[in-house]
Amino acid sequence: MQPKLSLRCAFFLAAIYNCLSATAQKDLPQDYLTPAFHKGRREAARALMPDSSVMVIFAAPTRTYSNDVEYLYHQNPDLYYFTGYLEPHAVLLLFKEQQKGTNGSFYNEAFFVQKRNARAEQWTGKRLGTEGAKKNLGITNVFNGETLKDFTIDTSYSSKIIMAALPEDVANNTRDSADLYDLIAGFKEEVGFAGTVKPAKIDNRLFREITGKLREIKTQEELVLIRKAVEISCLAQNEVMKTVRADMSEMEVRGLHEFVHKKYGAESLGYGSIIGAGENGCILHYMENTKTKIGNEMLLMDVGAEYHGYTADVTRTIPADGKFSIEERAIYQLVYEAQEAAFKILKDGTKWSDAAVAAKEIIAYGLIKLGIIKYYSEVDTYYPHGLSHHIGLDVHDRGFSQTLKKGMVITIEPGIYIPNGSNCDKKWWSIAVRIEDDVLIRENDYELLSSFAPRSIEGIEKMITERSLLDDYKLPALKSAQKKAF
Numbered sequence: 001m002q003p004k005l006s007l008r009c010a011f012f013l014a015a016i017y018n019c020l021s022a023t024a025q026k027d028l029p030q031d032y033l034t035p036a037f038h039k040g041r042r043e044a045a046r047a048l049m050p051d052s053s054v055m056v057i058f059a060a061p062t063r064t065y066s067n068d069v070e071y072l073y074h075q076n077p078d079l080y081y082f083t084g085y086l087e088p089h090a091v092l093l094l095f096k097e098q099q100k101g102t103n104g105s106f107y108n109e110a111f112f113v114q115k116r117n118a119r120a121e122q123w124t125g126k127r128l129g130t131e132g133a134k135k136n137l138g139i140t141n142v143f144n145g146e147t148l149k150d151f152t153i154d155t156s157y158s159s160k161i162i163m164a165a166l167p168e169d170v171a172n173n174t175r176d177s178a179d180l181y182d183l184i185a186g187f188k189e190e191v192g193f194a195g196t197v198k199p200a201k202i203d204n205r206l207f208r209e210i211t212g213k214l215r216e217i218k219t220q221e222e223l224v225l226i227r228k229a230v231e232i233s234c235l236a237q238n239e240v241m242k243t244v245r246a247d248m249s250e251m252e253v254r255g256l257h258e259f260v261h262k263k264y265g266a267e268s269l270g271y272g273s274i275i276g277a278g279e280n281g282c283i284l285h286y287m288e289n290t291k292t293k294i295g296n297e298m299l300l301m302d303v304g305a306e307y308h309g310y311t312a313d314v315t316r317t318i319p320a321d322g323k324f325s326i327e328e329r330a331i332y333q334l335v336y337e338a339q340e341a342a343f344k345i346l347k348d349g350t351k352w353s354d355a356a357v358a359a360k361e362i363i364a365y366g367l368i369k370l371g372i373i374k375y376y377s378e379v380d381t382y383y384p385h386g387l388s389h390h391i392g393l394d395v396h397d398r399g400f401s402q403t404l405k406k407g408m409v410i411t412i413e414p415g416i417y418i419p420n421g422s423n424c425d426k427k428w429w430s431i432a433v434r435i436e437d438d439v440l441i442r443e444n445d446y447e448l449l450s451s452f453a454p455r456s457i458e459g460i461e462k463m464i465t466e467r468s469l470l471d472d473y474k475l476p477a478l479k480s481a482q483k484k485a486f
């Protein structure tokens with residue numbers, strides 16, 4: 001990575017930039033969500049909005065990783081859902097009814113995006129600009145962000161301004177007068193939002209309700225991407241099962257997962273990969289992955305590929321030495337049966353809580369039978385999390401309904417975690433098992449989207465015996481690891 005550029009190079013860059021923009025990008029993925037999808041989502045939102053209301057959605061803030069380096073940018077899923085736009089410093093205004101512009105034209109949405117800038121694009125990548133956004137995203141009313149301050153958002157008539165709570169960690173780039181900080185400041189001034197005192201018209205709850213109702217039911221276009229993310233995640237699990245050895249590190253296992261994701265074109269992860277060997281599996285969101293040898297205990301791997309914004313969430317727990325011990329088998333089988341019990345009742349109309357109870361009962365009575373707990377009430381000690389959540393543009397995707405509905409995609413993920421020092425026979429200590437699958441709810445049943453990776457004891461033991469090309473992938477030992485004096 002290069003340090004920031006000095007001014008004198010700018011002239012030279014303008015020339016390169018012209019060459020770059022003249023060469024159309026070839027060999028890009030062909031399966032992005034279509035402009036028709038995003039337009040359809042905007043129309044669906046409008047149908048749920050009350051009369052005379054406007055919905056306002058800002059891009060996600062950029063965030064500093066270190067010094068002048070930013071974290072890889074990840075768009076606000078709501079803005080992506082409604083527009084497909086992937087760049088920062090933007091805001092969408094979605095009106096319920098047609099508005100009359102100053103020039104007499106009518107519009108019911110206005111999208112403010114980052115301006116094209118040759119010098120900036122040489123460093124941080126191409127921008128769509130207003131013309132690109134119109135052409136690629138199919139939005140008609142697109143403006144440069146800097147014009148927001150001249151745009152009259154006439155909210156005097158509007159019953160509600162429907163929006164998410166504003167992010168509090170937005171940095172002000174003083175060299176950019178139309179960054180997210182300025183867009184938010186301009187908007188706040190326009191609607192009389194002084195400091196933290198919110199005008200009564202601003203409704204955050206309704207925003208969560210409308211977007212929850214929309215996002216919890218997946219469209220056919222979304223399902224194509226989710227299926228792909230889930231399959232990729234499963235194939236990575238399989239490849240790791242085939243390759244796993246006791247002398248591998250947690251970090252290497254993580255790398256293998258993410259390598260397979262990238263082979264299939266998944267741009268990102270839905271969350272930091274969780275690779276926990278033995279005791280580390282008991283830490284629910286263990287993302288350090290620092291253990292240098294996974295050893296012969298259980299290996300819990302919770303890894304989700306993100307493909308075009310949609311994430312999978314798949315966990316497999318395997319015996320690193322290829323065979324489940326008696327104790328590992330007993331705990332694993334219990335988690336497996338808990339998952340099966342929940343699967344059995346999944347369909348349109350099932351209450352979330354019924355599925356959760358079905359799984360929890362299996363685990364509680366199973367742990368009692370194994371002598372690990374005495375009473376049902378102790379089950380939370382070893383099963384401390386919920387059974388299920390939506391997945392989609394967020395790994396914990398937004399939803400609204402109390403019952404399952406056709407078209408929802410959710411996880412089913414029971415687990416049992418027995419840390420060292422637990423109040424039970426020490427033969428159970430450091431066993432951690434989670435089995436997490438992704439399912440599509442159908443009218444009368446469900447579809448197991450993550451069936452590509454085995455989840456039964458027999459299926460996993462068999463997969464581990466298979467060979468992988470990665471078995472033969474050996475790198476030379478590092479020479480710099482040997483200690484030398486200056």
Ligand SMILES: [Mn+2]
Nearest residue numbers: 313411413436
């Ligand atoms: Mn999950």
